[in-house]
Amino acid sequence: xxxxxxxxxxxxxxxxxxxxxxxxxxxxxxxxxxxxxxxxxxxxxxxxxxxxxxxxxxxxxxxxxxxxxxxxxxxxxxxxxxxxxxxxxxxxxxxxxxxxxxxxxxxxxxxxxxxxxxxxxxxxxxxxxxxxxxxxxxxxxxxxxxxxxxxxxxxxxxxxxxxxxxxxxxxxxxxxxxxxxxxxxxxxxxxxxxxxxxxxxxxxxxxxxxxxxxxxxxxxxxxxxxxxxxxxxxxxxxxxxxxxxxxxxxxxx
Amino acid sequence: xxxxxxxxxxxxxxxxxxxxxxxxxxxxxxxxxxxxxxxxxxxxxxxxxxxxxxxxxxxxxxxxxxxxxxxxxxxxxxxxxxxxxxxxxxxxxxxxxxxxxxxxxxxxxxxxxxxxxxxxxxxxxxxxxxxxxxxxxxxxxxxxxxxxxxxxxxxxxxxxxxxxxxxxxxxxxxxxxxxxxxxxxxxxxxxxxxxxxxxxxxxxxxxxxxxxxxxxxxxxxxxxxxxxxxxxxxxxxxxxxxxxxxxxxxxxxxxxxxxxxxxxxxxxxxxxxxxxxxxxxxxxxxxxxxxxxxxxxxxxxxxxxxxxxxxxxxxxxxxxxxxxxxxxxxxxxxxxxxxxxxxxxxxxxxxxxxxxxxxxxxxxxxxxxxxxxxxxxxxxxxxxxxxxxxxxxxxxxxxxxxxxxxxxxxxxxxxxxxxxxxxxxxxxxxxxxxxxxxxxxxxxxxxxxxxxxx
Numbered sequence: 001x002x003x004x005x006x007x008x009x010x011x012x013x014x015x016x017x018x019x020x021x022x023x024x025x026x027x028x029x030x031x032x033x034x035x036x037x038x039x040x041x042x043x044x045x046x047x048x049x050x051x052x053x054x055x056x057x058x059x060x061x062x063x064x065x066x067x068x069x070x071x072x073x074x075x076x077x078x079x080x081x082x083x084x085x086x087x088x089x090x091x092x093x094x095x096x097x098x099x100x101x102x103x104x105x106x107x108x109x110x111x112x113x114x115x116x117x118x119x120x121x122x123x124x125x126x127x128x129x130x131x132x133x134x135x136x137x138x139x140x141x142x143x144x145x146x147x148x149x150x151x152x153x154x155x156x157x158x159x160x161x162x163x164x165x166x167x168x169x170x171x172x173x174x175x176x177x178x179x180x181x182x183x184x185x186x187x188x189x190x191x192x193x194x195x196x197x198x199x200x201x202x203x204x205x206x207x208x209x210x211x212x213x214x215x216x217x218x219x220x221x222x223x224x225x226x227x228x229x230x231x232x233x234x235x236x237x238x239x240x241x242x243x244x245x246x247x248x249x250x251x252x253x
Numbered sequence: 254x255x256x257x258x259x260x261x262x263x264x265x266x267x268x269x270x271x272x273x274x275x276x277x278x279x280x281x282x283x284x285x286x287x288x289x290x291x292x293x294x295x296x297x298x299x300x301x302x303x304x305x306x307x308x309x310x311x312x313x314x315x316x317x318x319x320x321x322x323x324x325x326x327x328x329x330x331x332x333x334x335x336x337x338x339x340x341x342x343x344x345x346x347x348x349x350x351x352x353x354x355x356x357x358x359x360x361x362x363x364x365x366x367x368x369x370x371x372x373x374x375x376x377x378x379x380x381x382x383x384x385x386x387x388x389x390x391x392x393x394x395x396x397x398x399x400x401x402x403x404x405x406x407x408x409x410x411x412x413x414x415x416x417x418x419x420x421x422x423x424x425x426x427x428x429x430x431x432x433x434x435x436x437x438x439x440x441x442x443x444x445x446x447x448x449x450x451x452x453x454x455x456x457x458x459x460x461x462x463x464x465x466x467x468x469x470x471x472x473x474x475x476x477x478x479x480x481x482x483x484x485x486x487x488x489x490x491x492x493x494x495x496x497x498x499x500x501x502x503x504x505x506x507x508x509x510x511x512x513x514x515x516x517x518x519x520x521x522x523x524x525x526x527x528x529x530x531x532x533x534x535x536x537x538x539x540x541x542x543x544x545x546x547x548x549x550x551x552x553x554x555x556x557x558x559x560x561x562x563x564x565x566x567x568x569x570x571x572x573x574x575x576x577x578x579x580x581x582x583x584x585x586x587x588x589x590x591x592x593x594x595x596x597x598x599x600x601x602x603x604x605x606x607x608x609x610x611x612x613x614x615x616x617x618x619x620x621x622x623x624x625x626x627x628x629x630x631x632x633x634x635x636x637x638x639x640x641x642x643x644x645x646x647x648x649x650x651x652x653x654x655x656x657x658x659x660x661x662x663x664x665x666x667x668x669x670x671x672x673x674x675x676x677x678x679x680x681x682x683x684x685x686x687x688x689x690x691x692x693x694x695x696x697x698x699x700x701x702x703x704x705x706x707x
Contacts, residue, residue, distance in 0.1 A: 052430075053430070080431075090290075090483075091424065091481055092479065102417060107415075108414055135479040
């Protein structure tokens with residue numbers, strides 16, 4: 001039997017007893033691009049952080065290829081939200097990408113030539129090779145996002161978790177990210193992406209996880225991304241325009 | 254003065270003390286860099302102030318001056334203060350700055366009360382505890398220096414060994430945790446390192462000013478470099494220099510407290526960095542702004558002349574323009590316009606008959622280039638998605654000469670579609686009126702329409 005890259009069972013996360021995620025259970029198939037979609041405060045980022053053990057969970061378990069996450073760290077790559085770090089930090093793009101190698105290098109040792117080569121290759125893949133030596137505060141928002149992506153590539157993982165990689169980037173970067181995601185998929189890697197632009201879900205993702213504190217639905221996008229499911233996920237906040245032919249959705253505040 | 258300096262330096266005790274203050278300057282510069290980047294500079298201040306009651310209690314309990322117990326007392330009450338700050342932040346609506354202010358003053362106040370109490374006891378006068386307020390490097394004895402140096406070296410060694418981990422932890426804590434670094438442990442370790450750096454400096458620099466030793470070298474170093482490894486080295490060097498200068502100056506003057514002198518020395522270095530550092534310094538920034546303004550003003554004048562010429566070329570009017578016409582197209586001060594016209598005339602780009610200005614042939618080709626470049630950029634911004642392969646960092650210069658030929662061709666085609674191609678070739682300005690007559694057959698009507706659409 002082939003093992004699932006991501007297996008989440010009964011995951012509950014609560015801050016101060018108010019549940020943020022409630023008994024979420026799902027299995028992800030291998031080699032798919034999976035979009036995690038849901039309204040603000042639905043626990044999308046929390047789900048990723050809980051899977052990666054960045055925040056304490058109230059209950060439940062997470063397995064990566066059949067084993068506890070702790071023992072499988074090297075198989076996992078992570079792209080945090082761009083706004084989560086201080087971009088005025090004194091370092092350059094290459095250095096940030098090299099951080100993706102730290103998990104492989106181990107304690108005390110410094111990154112070697114091989115690591116630098118891998119990091120440069122990752123920068124090249126996101127079209128940022130020329131910017132390797134540039135101070136990160138001098139990069140545009142889209143370029144910073146690409147550096148984060150390159151760092152995840154340098155982790156050389158098989159399962160990737162990306163937290164809102166499309167937020168605040170230019171159109172060119174969005175295009176670059178999507179082609180990169182498809183490349184990862186072609187290599188048989190599994191990518192889970194927190195996303196909140198409903199317009200592009202059908203275009204970008206094979207599978208969709210609809211989430212609002214609980215799992216609403218999970219499956220191939222064309223089966224799951226339906227008006228019925230979206231209404232369950234977004235409740236009254238979603239207005240449907242032109243539901244027949246090509247639905248476009250408007251989320252109301 | 255010089256002999257005084259020489260004799261000060263020859264004194265064995267001073268040399269010993271110097272070694273101590275230099276090492277502690279390095280340690281506080283290095284760890285201050287991390288504190289600064291973690292935005293914990295003020296925590297250092299709180300810890301230093303809060304150390305005073307710890308030192309006093311250590312003296313009261315142990316009964317005599319002992320560097321070891323002082324350090325333990327200082328570290329414990331410093332950590333207790335940070336713990337209180339955390340508790341206040343976590344369990345009330347009070348924000349960090351307020352919490353720090355509260356805890357810092359309470360601990361310091363308590364320390365002063367204890368200090369006064371000790372001064373009134375029999376052996377209080379010899380306690381030397383007063384030195385801890387403003388710092389007195391000269392009061393360091395051999396044993397003190399040995400302990401301080403040993404701790405400073407350990408701190409530097411740990412930082413060097415764990416540099417990679419501490420860097421990642423400071424930059425991106427979540428990612429660090431994601432790849433399995435024990436972030437809780439690292440946080441505790443870094444906190445301990447910073448507390449230790451503060452504590453070993455207390456006797457030489459004093460509780461009031463110790464935070465400056467943490468902050469000032471680090472922030473000065475930040476001006477000189479954009480890499481953490483270099484920043485740490487520069488900060489350590491600045492810390493060492495300040496420590497050295499402070500110690501020498503204060504031992505030359507009778508009983509001048511060391512702390513203020515060290516801090517003043519560090520501040521002078523900071524001011525130099527603030528003003529003269531390349532890229533980030535005020536002078537460098539000012540020069541850059543001045544240069545940009547100069548280029549923009551010059552390009553504006555040339556571009557305005559070109560635009561006006563382009564419009565007039567379809568009529569029978571002369572392609573000469575008054576200053577008023579230039580000013581009404583693009584506003585700038587009359588003085589700026591005058592000085593730019595004068596400079597451009599000297600360079601042979603413009604000439605004037607009476608008060609009417611026009612471009613020369615070389616000026617025409619210069620202006621053509623500028624206009625071409627700017628309009629190409631307009632087109633690029635319209636089709637940014639299409640030209641995704643062209644990347645420009647936030648502050649890169651747009652120059653069509655850096656674009657590869659096939660992309661350039663595409664952009665030029667688009668420019669033609671949008672009728673933004675500059676229509677006056679440079680040679681036009683050389684030939685002037687005659688050129689226009691030769692080309693009058695050119696569908697003037699179409700040109701008129703195009704120009705109107707501009």
